[in-house]
Amino acid sequence: MPSIDRSADHSVELKESPAILGFAALQDLLNLARVNSLWPMTFGIACCSIEMMAAGMARFDLDRFGIIFRSTPRQSDVMIVAGTISHKFVPTIKTLWEQMPGPKWVIAMGNCAISGGPFAYEGQYAIVNGADKFLPVDIYVPGCPPRPEGLIQGLLQLQKKITKGTIDANRRAEKAARRAKK
Amino acid sequence: MPTEGQKKLLEELKNSLTRALPEGRITSGDYARTGCHLEVRLSDVGMRRVAAVMKDKRFHLETITAVDFPGSFELIYLYSTYYDDICRVIAHIQILKDASPHTVSAIYPGAIWLEREIYDFFGIRFLDHPDLRRILNPDNADYFPLLKTFGKTKLTEEIDDILC
Amino acid sequence: MLNIKTIDDASINERVYQLNLGPQHPSTHGVLHLLLKLDGEVVIAADPIVGYSHRGHEKMAENRIWEQFLPNTSRIDYLSGLIYNQGYCMAVEKLCGIEVPERAEYIRVITSELNRISSHLLGIMAFVMDIGAFTPFLYGWDDREHVLDLLERVTGSRLTYCYNRFGGVRNDIDQEFCDGTRRFIDRLRGRFKDYHNLITENIIFIKRTRGVGIITEETALEFGVTGPSLRGSGVNYDVRKNEPYSVYPEFDFEIPVRKEGDVMARYQVRMAEMEQSMNIIEQALDNLPEGPVRSHVPRFIDPPAGDIYFAFESARGAVGYYIVSDGTRVPYRIKVRTPSFSNLFVLTRVLPGNFIADAIATLGSIDVVVPEIDR
Numbered sequence: 001m002p003s004i005d006r007s008a009d010h011s012v013e014l015k016e017s018p019a020i021l022g023f024a025a026l027q028d029l030l031n032l033a034r035v036n037s038l039w040p041m042t043f044g045i046a047c048c049s050i051e052m053m054a055a056g057m058a059r060f061d062l063d064r065f066g067i068i069f070r071s072t073p074r075q076s077d078v079m080i081v082a083g084t085i086s087h088k089f090v091p092t093i094k095t096l097w098e099q100m101p102g103p104k105w106v107i108a109m110g111n112c113a114i115s116g117g118p119f120a121y122e123g124q125y126a127i128v129n130g131a132d133k134f135l136p137v138d139i140y141v142p143g144c145p146p147r148p149e150g151l152i153q154g155l156l157q158l159q160k161k162i163t164k165g166t167i168d169a170n171r172r173a174e175k176a177a178r179r180a181k182k
Numbered sequence: 183m184p185t186e187g188q189k190k191l192l193e194e195l196k197n198s199l200t201r202a203l204p205e206g207r208i209t210s211g212d213y214a215r216t217g218c219h220l221e222v223r224l225s226d227v228g229m230r231r232v233a234a235v236m237k238d239k240r241f242h243l244e245t246i247t248a249v250d251f252p253g254s255f256e257l258i259y260l261y262s263t264y265y266d267d268i269c270r271v272i273a274h275i276q277i278l279k280d281a282s283p284h285t286v287s288a289i290y291p292g293a294i295w296l297e298r299e300i301y302d303f304f305g306i307r308f309l310d311h312p313d314l315r316r317i318l319n320p321d322n323a324d325y326f327p328l329l330k331t332f333g334k335t336k337l338t339e340e341i342d343d344i345l346c
Numbered sequence: 347m348l349n350i351k352t353i354d355d356a357s358i359n360e361r362v363y364q365l366n367l368g369p370q371h372p373s374t375h376g377v378l379h380l381l382l383k384l385d386g387e388v389v390i391a392a393d394p395i396v397g398y399s400h401r402g403h404e405k406m407a408e409n410r411i412w413e414q415f416l417p418n419t420s421r422i423d424y425l426s427g428l429i430y431n432q433g434y435c436m437a438v439e440k441l442c443g444i445e446v447p448e449r450a451e452y453i454r455v456i457t458s459e460l461n462r463i464s465s466h467l468l469g470i471m472a473f474v475m476d477i478g479a480f481t482p483f484l485y486g487w488d489d490r491e492h493v494l495d496l497l498e499r500v501t502g503s504r505l506t507y508c509y510n511r512f513g514g515v516r517n518d519i520d521q522e523f524c525d526g527t528r529r530f531i532d533r534l535r536g537r538f539k540d541y542h543n544l545i546t547e548n549i550i551f552i553k554r555t556r557g558v559g560i561i562t563e564e565t566a567l568e569f570g571v572t573g574p575s576l577r578g579s580g581v582n583y584d585v586r587k588n589e590p591y592s593v594y595p596e597f598d599f600e601i602p603v604r605k606e607g608d609v610m611a612r613y614q615v616r617m618a619e620m621e622q623s624m625n626i627i628e629q630a631l632d633n634l635p636e637g638p639v640r641s642h643v644p645r646f647i648d649p650p651a652g653d654i655y656f657a658f659e660s661a662r663g664a665v666g667y668y669i670v671s672d673g674t675r676v677p678y679r680i681k682v683r684t685p686s687f688s689n690l691f692v693l694t695r696v697l698p699g700n701f702i703a704d705a706i707a708t709l710g711s712i713d714v715v716v717p718e719i720d721r
Contacts, residue, residue: 042372046399046717047424047506049376050468057487071372086720088320089377089398092369118417119401123333123409125325126402145505215440217655242570244657245683249670258668260655260683264567264576264583272655292569295691303404318397318720327405 028163034077034103035159037066041076043096045083048110048145052082055148067155073099078158080151081131084112084119090128097135105162107154108137111144118144188267192219195239195271202231211272218260222273226281229259232273233286233293236261241271243286246296248304250330254278255306259286277306285311303328361385367705369398375472376716380693380709382702389705392697394690399720407680412438412647413512415680420506422682423718425468426660427507428461428497435510436591437656437667442512442649449637450514451593456630457497457509459623460527463534464493465661466616466623473613473710474545477554482544489537492530499523512647514640524631531624541617555609558700559708562607565695570688573663574619575712578612580605585659596633597626609711616713646675662686662713682721686714 044052056062056069070076073096085093097106108131111117116129131137138161141154192210199208199222206228211218222232233243244260259273277283285308287293297308298317305326308314316323325332367380377398383391403422407415419434420427432454439446471486494504500519501509509516545551561571561579576583584601586594602618604611651673657666663685670679689712697705 041370043370045377046401047421050424050505054487054491057491058484059488059491069372073370083377084399084401086398086400087323088400089369092398096370118421119406121406121409123405124402125327125333125405126319126400147504216653217440217657240567242567244570244664244666245668245681247668247679247681249679258681260666260668262657264581264588268589270655270657290568290570291695292688292691295687316397318400320397327402328408333405 031163035162037068038078038105038155038158039068039070039076040078040080040107041073041096041100042069042071043079043082045081045085045089046112048082048112051145051148052080052109052151055151060148060152062152062155065152065155065159073097074101076100077103078105078107078155079135080107080109081113081135081137082109082145084117085128085131086126087128090134093131094134105138105158106131106135107139107141107151107158108132108135109141109151109154110146111142114140114142185267188219188269191239191263191266191269195220195235195269198235198239199232199271202235203228211270213270216272218270218272220269220271222271223276224273225276226278227284229257229273229275229286230284230289232259232261233289236271237289239263240265241269243290243292243296244270246286246293246300248300248306248328250304250328252330255281255304257283257300257306282307282309284309287311302326305329362390365702369395375469375710375714378690378709378714378716380705382697382705384702387701387703389697389700389702392694392705394693396690396716396719399717401717401721403682403721404680407677409676411675412649412677415677416511417506417508420508421717422721423660423662423665423684423686423715424506425465425715426461426662427503427505428501428509429458429658429660430665431507431510432458432592433656433658433660433665434667435512436658437654437669438512438647438649440656441652441654441669441671442647444513444643444647445641446514447638447641448593448635449518450639450641452630452634453515453519453639454510455593455597456519456527456627456634457500457515459627459630460493460497461507462623462661463620464490464497466620467493469661469713470613470616473707473713474551476706476710477551479545479548479551482541485537485540485544489534492533496523496526496530499526511640511643513643514638516640518639524634527627527631531628534620534624538617538621546614546617552610554703554707555613555711557606558609558704559696559711560607561692561696565692569692569695571663571692572685573659573661573689574612574615575663575689575692577601577603578615579607583664585657585664589657591656591658593630594626597629599626599629609707612711612713648675649673657683660685662715662718663689684718684721686712686716686718690714690719 108114113131119127120129139154139158141150143150206224209221211221213219241261241263244262247258249256254276257275261271263269300306302316302318362383362385365382365384369377369379379395381393382389403418419430467486467490471483475483498504500523501507563579566576566579582603587601599622602615649671653670655668666683668681672678
């Protein structure tokens with residue numbers, strides 16, 4: 001199942017506001033660097049964490065994308081919420097999120113982190129129906145659990161999202177300008 | 183088919199339990215149907231005496247659980263043995279809704295967590311428990327989820343709609 | 347190991363500090379929070395805090411019909427999903443008196459033993475990584491991927507299976523699955539040589555695991571420990587032999603037992619269990635009978651009223667389903683007795699007096715899966 005990039009719905013300005021001094025190229029370079037070394041936090045909650053670990057292992061190998069799992073939130077860029085979020089666990093996740101230095105992103109992996117998954121039913125008392133109830137989720141990777149390839153696609157989609165407003169938009173603008181000239 | 187060793191052990195157990203619990207009902211269970219060789223039925227007290235007998239015979243406490251029936255709770259204690267042929271003893275102990283049963287954690291320390299879970303799910307407070315607090319739900323939760331009066335329990339009408 | 351009794355009590359109180367091991371920590375197997383009270387590097391007290399993965403399985407069981415609880419079963423312990431699946435189906439079949447065709451029983455055993463191998467591979471390698479060896483982790487996961495390929499061909503899932511149904515299994519296995527399984531077993535037997543070279547004969551591993559985290563038989567009895575943690579302490583108890591179910595009596599296999607009770611003993615028990623599982627699978631493949639794979643069972647079953655306790659052996663220990671039925675299509679109560687619940691609690695007795703590094707090794711060797719504790 002493809003991952004959904006909800007950011008297409010609202011216009012997010014990823015460029016810094018254009019200033020008198022042109023830092024846009026620097027931002028593009030920084031985004032390119034960020035995208036090629038996204039470091040997630042080892043933070044698996046339940047079943048999806050096994051597929052997240054499998055994605056990091058020899059067959060699917062996230063290391064070739066520059067993705068290394070860091071144990072501490074102080075050194076990570078991405079929080080992959082993999083598993084069902086219980087009410088007891090929400091303060092911990094919020095603390096970990098606040099401990100991560102910016103810029104930081106969230107991937108909601110698995111149906112439980114998207115909307116409660118197979119555990120959401122009327123009368124459920126124990127879980128929160130989705131990570132986006134209290135975290136600004138960037139990418140949703142559906143599945144129960146999603147295949148490691150699905151997580152990889154989610155991470156690649158996140159890479160596109162991080163650089164979208166800058167590099168791609170510039171290229172598109174240049175292409176449009178060239179076509180207009182012809 | 184019960185072996186000689188099993189039959190002997192069950193006889194001994196039945197005798198010891200009958201001696202320790204004159205007020206209880208001890209019957210042989212149908213292992214093929216219920217998975218238990220011996221069934222003990224008591225009301226209200228006696229769980230510590232059962233535990234003492236089982237510990238003496240080197241049984242381990244597999245689990246403790248509770249079932250919410252209308253009008254009473256039923257505490258279920260399951261004992262089983264590691265050694266030789268399997269022998270499982272189940273004790274059904276009926277208690278009233280607001281009763282405080284005794285803890286068996288002095289005899290089986292493993293019961294500390296099992297009784298905490300029952301308190302967490304049903305609100306049953308155990309007397310003399312060394313550490314009675316919630317275990318699985320958040321500490322500030324104000325509900326006991328496995329009570330039949332909590333939330334939606336039987337969706338029989340809706341389920342019948344789906345099934346018909 | 348320090349003898350903390352010789353240290354003055356008052357001076358301990360000034361020096362004791364509390365360390366949170368978890369709930370986010372690379373060495374925990376799930377969301378486990380261990381509150382440690384330390385005096386320097388020596389653990390004085392350990393208090394596991396669980397409940398961060400509580401999803402309400404038992405309450406969900408009272409809100410679903412019998413068939414709808416099947417997907418829940420493999421998510422209780424996601425590493426032995428097929429085994430839990432099989433256990434639930436067998437418990438309900440026993441309650442209703444449903445007969446299962448022999449071919450289905452053999453297929454259940456083959457898939458469950460493959461699941462056991464994949465769970466042990468993950469458990470052992472994660473524990474070894476906690477101690478610091480990263481290379482075997484990669485090797486073990488690679489072997490695990492082969493098992494998952496085989497199981498995915500037949501069941502459709504890699505991790506959370508729902509392959510067993512009341513009365514049998516969902517679909518038949520084919521010749522390619524059988525050939526692939528035999529090839530995998532030959533391959534894994536060859537890989538064991540690598541594992542023994544990398545891990546078992548490694549002097550650092552030996553020094554970190556010999557004599558560490560000893561669980562005595564008396565402690566195990568008081569806490570209800572089961573599984574490899576118990577068999578590493580000298581007790582020969584395995585539900586597949588002591589209380590046989592399915593077609594296990596027809597296979598010739600041993601139960602590995604070690605007497606020392608330390609971390610190394612539990613590791614050796616798990617490695618030997620994988621070899622025994624391979625024996626069982628080969629025997630099952632050799633004697634696989636023909637026939638249907640599912641008996642005719644109504645679409646929605648109506649069990650009689652009554653209660654049943656059914657025990658079986660997962661990769662972590664003895665699991666039990668205590669099911670109370672009131673004769674309707676919805677269960678009245680399902681209680682899942684999970685081995686990790688009792689196995690983890692033993693740490694409050696075993697960890698004090700050890701160094702904190704030994705605490706990590708002991709925690710890894712118990713091989714807990716926290717959603718199994720929390721349900």
